Amino acid sequence: MENMEVLKNRITYGDVRAVSKLITMLEAQDPFGNAVVKSLDSLPSQASIIGITGYPGAGKSTLIDQLTTCYRAEGKKVGILAVDTSSPRTGGAILGDRIRMQSHWSDEHVYIRSMATRGHHGGLAKATGDAIQVLEAAGYDVILVETVGVGQEEGQIIDLAQTVVVVVAPGLGDDIQAMKAGLLEIAHLVVVNKADRSDADATVHALRNWVSHVIPTIALNGEGIHAVIDAIDAHQRKIVEQHTYRS
Ligand SMILES: Nc1nc2c(ncn2[C@@H]2O[C@H](COP(=O)(O)OP(=O)(O)OP(=O)(O)O)[C@@H](O)[C@H]2O)c(=O)[nH]1
Ligand SMILES: [Mg+2]
Structure with missing residues (x-):
């Protein structure tokens, strides 16, 4: 069994295999893994943690893939956690994520990991939070966390991420009412993706009645992605300012 100090050092040097190994331990709620994460606790981190949530x-x-391209162009190291909260889903969804992010699969500065609940009630938030901490310790500048924003896990992303981006497709209609007490409440930014569809404008306008930052995108071709990056940056700066004033 590997010594705790050795594994910790491998993580802080950004050793990808050590990162994967530790996250696997955390998913299994392994006590050794938990102890290693605790020891990473005190390390400084400058990472931006961005939650990307919304309906299936x-x-x-697709949006994460495009955001990653932009962050890589800025020279940032990007960690992606795709959190699968719906246990009945098969490996198909995970494989789908991999295929869509294929453009980054061979980039050593992009780490992509799917995480599943494995039936541990409430264990998901903990394992995800711990995995974020591992990526922070491994020197990732931007950590993108994809979650499906339905069901009881809806609110958990706000505890894990600094900036929450809610992604919706056009044609929400009456769903906006239902979203007000849920997804829209936690959104720092709403992205109306699939803006190539003719009903996108109506959805953007309807949402602007409720949220101040609504950005249309076509993730398939990258349209609107820079506006999303700018809005995330602006929110991140706001957090830093608030933090500075408080301390
Ligand atoms: N027309 C159109 N289709 C898009 C756009 N962006 C994504 N899609 C398609 O929408 C489908 C779902 O895209 P994903 O990126 O997998 O969506 P997701 O929200 O991650 O899906 P889950 O993880 O399964 O909840 C795919 O077939 C994409 O090709 C877009 O801007 N326009
Ligand atoms: Mg997905």
Whole structure:
């Protein structure tokens, strides 16, 4: 069994295999893994932690792929955690994520990891939070966390991420009412993806009645992605300012 100090050092040097190994331990709620994460606790981190959530199929993974391209162009190291909260889903969804993010699969500065709940109630948030901490310790500048924003896990992303981006597809209609007390409440930024569809404008306008930052995108071709990056940056700066004033 590997010594705790050795594994910790490998993580802080950004050793990808050590990162994967530790996250696997955390998913299994392994006590050794938990102890290693605790020891990473005190390390400083400058990482931006961005939650990308929204209804299934809205285009979250496609958007993440495009955001990753932009962050890589800025020279940032990007960690992606695709969190699968719906246990009945098979490996198909995970494989789909991999295929859509294929452009980054061979980039050593992009780490992509799917995480599943494995039936541990409430264990998901903990394992995800711990995995974020591992990526922070491994020197990732931007950590993108994809979650499906339905069901009881809806609110958990706000505890894990600094900036929450809610992704929706056009044609929400009456769903906006239902979203007000849920997804829209936690959104720092709403992205109306699939803006190539004719009903996108109506959805953007309807949402602007409720949220101040609504950005249309076509994740398939990258349209609107820079506006999303700018809005995330602006929110991140706001957090830093608030933090500075408080201390
Ligand atoms: N027309 C159109 N289709 C898109 C756009 N972005 C994504 N899609 C398609 O929408 C489907 C779902 O995209 P994903 O990125 O997998 O969506 P997701 O929200 O990650 O889906 P889940 O992880 O399964 O919840 C795919 O077939 C994409 O090709 C877009 O801007 N326009
Ligand atoms: Mg996805």
